Amino acid sequence: xxxxxxxxxxxxxxxxxxxxxWQITVFFLTASVPIAxxxxxxxxxxxxxxxxxxxxIFPHIFSSLMRVGVGxxxxxxxxxxxxxxxxxxxxxxxxxGFSFQLLRMVSPLAWMPIALMIxxxxxxxxxxxxxxxxxxxxxxxxxxxxxxxxxxxxxxxxSLAATRWEMLRNIVLPAIVSSILTGVRLAVGxxxxxxxxxxxxxxxxGLGYFILDTRDRLAxxxxxxxxxxxxxxxxxxxxxxxxxxxxxRKH
Numbered sequence: 299x300x301x302x303x304x305x306x307x308x309x310x311x312x313x314x315x316x317x318x319x320w321q322i323t324v325f326f327l328t329a330s331v332p333i334a335x336x337x338x339x340x341x342x343x344x345x346x347x348x349x350x351x352x353x354x355i356f357p358h359i360f361s362s363l364m365r366v367g368v369g370x371x372x373x374x375x376x377x378x379x380x381x382x383x384x385x386x387x388x389x390x391x392x393x394x395g396f397s398f399q400l401l402r403m404v405s406p407l408a409w410m411p412i413a414l415m416i417x418x419x420x421x422x423x424x425x426x427x428x429x430x431x432x433x434x435x436x437x438x439x440x441x442x443x444x445x446x447x448x449x450x451x452x453x454x455x456x457s458l459a460a461t462r463w464e465m466l467r468n469i470v471l472p473a474i475v476s477s478i479l480t481g482v483r484l485a486v487g488x489x490x491x492x493x494x495x496x497x498x499x500x501x502x503x504g505l506g507y508f509i510l511d512t513r514d515r516l517a518x519x520x521x522x523x524x525x526x527x528x529x530x531x532x533x534x535x536x537x538x539x540x541x542x543x544x545x546x547r548k549h
């Protein structure tokens with residue numbers, strides 16, 4: 299029992315150290331920037347409590363999660379087929395590989411002005427940026443999964459005169475589920491990082507908008523509480539993706 303709780307104790311101690319470091323940093327910062335006192339853990343905790351009790355934070359959370367869901371779904375719809383094409387066709391890989399690498403190296407945030415010009419303000423540019431950010435880990439992990447399929451399985455399918463669709467449905471897709479889920483986990487991490495600046499593109503809800511709004515109102519304790527919410531939700535999404543990936547490997 300004690301061994302099972304040991305990781306929890308270590309994690310709790312790490313969080314305690316983080317809080318101490320946070321408080322010390324604010325203490326020294328307050329000497330030159332007095333308003334920084336509102337960034338301390340205790341004011342942030344009070345603000346977080348008020349935001350939860352009043353329910354003010356929940357619409358922003360739901361909006362952000364909705365956008366992440368749309369971005370991830372779009373990335374799967376685009377990334378998985380592209381990954382399959384790259385993994386199954388050497389010719390397609392040779393033609394597209396260099397171009398994809400060039401596009402992958404461009405930060406999603408670099409597309410913000412163009413996204414605003416094309417889509418205008420609202421959800422559309424946010425969806426574009428999130429989808430762009432998430433598609434690469436999904437695509438690359440899918441292609442890696444295809445290449446790692448044992449040739450014997452593919453030969454077995456061919457010897458049984460399986461059609462391409464049957465090969466894809468019964469051999470390839472079941473074999474790469476774990477790789478796709480690894481890509482999803484990486485994509486979720488990237489999505490959550492890109493989300494906050496993306497939600498500053500003219501939307502009127504979401505955690506990114508909340509951060510911008512608290513800055514404009516000089517509500518720094520609420521701003522810090524928003525950062526805490528972002529970190530906790532990001533950890534929760536990563537934990538969920540990791541758990542699903544582990545479950546898929548067992549089956």
